[in-house]
């Protein structure tokens with residue numbers, strides 16, 4: 291187990307290194323700089339600032355100092371917000387995104403799995419068609435349109451939920467729902483096809499031949515096997531929620547890490563871009579590791595803890 | 602011997618893409634207490650559908666019961682509700698399947714899979730079921746059952762999985778065990794062990810077995826009686842000796858001809874030329890008419906009826922009609938005593 295974890299963490303560090311390098315190259319390759327749009331600055335001042343922030347150093351020196359900063363998670367101050375450390379910005383904005391993200395993941399998985407199972411059990415009946423219509427709509431409607439629709443229905447027309455901002459739990463419902471729509475629909479479809487497949491397996495026949503009821507067969511035997519593809523989808527799900535949050539946080543005026551990231555890119559706030567990128571990457575890589583560990587728990591054939599499977 | 606199960610005129614069809622596949626047509630047979638009835642026949646002849654009909658495991662839809670009765674303890678299983686069937690499956694009638702690699706749930710320990718039936722049918726507690734599970738694994742010849750019971754199917758070899766399946770099937774002392782090609786997916790040596798195990802258990806527990814197979818060697822060694830199926834129908838039934846030494850139906854002759862023999866110079870195995878009938882549109886008369894070397898005019902138009910040869914032996918073939926020409930068993934179908942009792 292320890293050995294496995296160490297190996298996985300080694301891969302995570304390697305991936306991070308690549309991500310940081312690519313981000314650095316992309317940032318340098320794009321024309322312009324953080325002070326380019328600063329109107330007040332004369333060329334002399336700009337040159338001075340570039341010098342002060344080390345932009346005139348040889349490229350490899352800049353790269354190495356970036357690398358060291360990244361791995362010590364010290365990105366220095368923001369270029370745009372005077373007197374704010376990058377870590378402060380992340381620390382301030384991330385909790386919003388975290389709550390929103392977890393809520394969206396919860397909604398997507400619970401409702402997605404439920405819809406998928408209903409569709410599979412009611413195969414080719416009304417429940418199946420209804421669930422799949424919902425799923426197809428969910429996949430084809432982009433999240434920002436979904437956000438506008440939800441805002442219109444629940445905040446303007448029914449006036450039951452606040453339209454934007456992040457002040458209470460009620461404020462989180464609409465953005466979380468908008469964020470969850472696409473992955474929810476995807477999970478529902480995944481769950482349906484996987485469940486249909488599993489329900490045709492021999493071991494389901496075996497379970498029935500023991501005299502177990504339909505309910506036990508479906509929930510105890512089929513579900514656990516059928517949910518495996520959904521578990522492997524959790525990695526991409528986290529990605530989808532992360533990238534979705536960039537737009538959704540903007541639409542709902544939530545000061546989360548997603549909107550912070552978008553702002554930093556338009557501002558060319560190098561240190562913030564770097565910081566959020568590394569942070570997002572770590573988040574993603576760690577969640578993939580967790581997903582793999584969960585997978586190992588559900589499916590005994592994937593053995594991460596030991597190699598004792600003797601035949 | 603008294604009868605424990607009687608299948609009468611059973612017909613099962615499947616609705617597939619606009620056509621109706623008549624998988625089982627007017628099948629009738631009985632099963633006696635403690636005996637082994639072998640059902641043999643080519644792939645697609647309806648053996649599995651017949652077997653699965655008995656415990657109503659045929660998926661409906663696409664399957665549907667067209668007619669007939671399945672009498673168990675005097676009651677018709679086809680009339681029972683799904684709930685009533687649940688208390689028969691696994692308790693009175695159990696089934697084991699062809700492929701032990703896929704017929705156990707990969708995400709559940711063997712112990713749990715054995716315990717489920719015990720807890721449902723015998724009201725055992727978790728602990729009692731666990732202990733009984735260990736006994737059962739021991740009974741089916743799995744070494745260190747205390748360790749093995751906590752393992753998952755992927756930690757078992759193919760033969761051991763089939764043993765575990767047998768343990769599951771026998772856990773509640775069923776009166777009938779249906780084994781659908783239980784050894785087809787296994788190595789020859791393992792096959793023999795599994796068959797031996799089934800025979801041993803049958804002796805101890807008095808279970809009646811329906812053994813489905815297309816291996817006549819297996820039949821000769823384990824069965825009491827044989828039913829030969831072709832094209833969704835039973836074409837011949839009889840005691841093992843009657844089927845092997847006095848077969849009456851040309852299809853049975855074909856089957857015996859395709860069986861390897863010990864004491865003959867084996868040129869090539871004789872396979873029956875042609876292919877089985879399309880069950881969506883079977884011939885009006887004898888299902889074997891398209892491949893039968895003895896086919897007469899009457900065969901294609903009229904269904905031959907079951908003709909008794911002895912009190913235990915029946916065949917459905919026009920050759921048994923008194924007006925038909927006399928045909929002898931072909932050389933290739935003659936079986937010597939050494940051939941079958943290996």
Ligand SMILES: Nc1ncnc2c1ncn2[C@@H]1O[C@H](COP(=O)(O)OP(=O)(O)OP(=O)(O)O)[C@@H](O)[C@H]1O
Nearest residue numbers: 615622624643644645646647648649650651663880
């Ligand atoms: N679920 C199903 N849907 C449609 N047709 C089916 C289904 N199950 C069986 N059949 C049809 O019923 C017929 C008999 O099948 P069955 O499985 O009983 O054959 P079998 O004698 O067991 O053959 P094998 O030796 O290959 O196991 C076949 O023609 C098959 O296509």
Ligand code: SF4
Nearest residue numbers: 887890893900918919
């Ligand atoms: S009934 Fe006719 S076709 Fe059928 S097996 Fe007998 S002889 Fe052959």
Ligand SMILES: [Mg+2]
Nearest residue numbers: 648649650781
């Ligand atoms: Mg079969």
